[in-house]
């Protein structure tokens with residue numbers, strides 16, 4: 110029995126490592142949902158607006174790299190099988206977001222953040238620590254993360270050039286999914302995090318969003 114448990118963790122470690130490489134260097138596997146901007150026209154943006162859209166979508170892509178890492182770190186050490194499978198389902202949807210943001214960055218002629226490996230390792234470690242603290246804390250972490258992401262996406266929807274309908278469509282769909290991820294975590298037994306931790310998370314995401322806009 111003990112061997113099975115150890116082997117299970119070892120298996121998950123390998124899968125998790127593979128997922129990390131796919132997220133940062135490869136092509137993550139999406140769930141098959143269509144690209145939200147698919148049927149919308151490409152905007153004729155001037156250079157300043159194109160750069161703005163590019164910077165914002167790079168931040169969103171880096172955010173999705175972090176989200177993927179967080180979920181993977183948490184799922185690796187989740188105690189309850191049901192919690193683990195719910196975390197993995199949300200992680201799959203984060204893969205859609207990753208793929209959509211990458212496609213949009215390509216369309217805008219932009220590049221992904223050069224610091225993606227760094228965001229991944231940092232967020233994976235955070236997810237692991239949250240997971241070790243216990244499932245209810247780990248889920249509480251998901252709720253707070255997703256709420257912060259929803260607020261961040263609302264801010265980006267205001268900042269994006271209005272003509273950039275394709276980016277808008279992607280962020281709207283992501284916002285809806287992130288809200289759902291928070292609800293799933295709440296229904297799975299999340300507890301509210303202490304406010305110093307929430308503040309630390311805000312600070313951490315501020316560093317990432319500021320740097321990823323440029324590099």
Ligand SMILES: [Fe+2]
Pocket residue numbers: 173176202203206283287
């Ligand atoms: Fe996401």
Ligand SMILES: [Fe+2]
Pocket residue numbers: 176199203255286287290
């Ligand atoms: Fe999410």
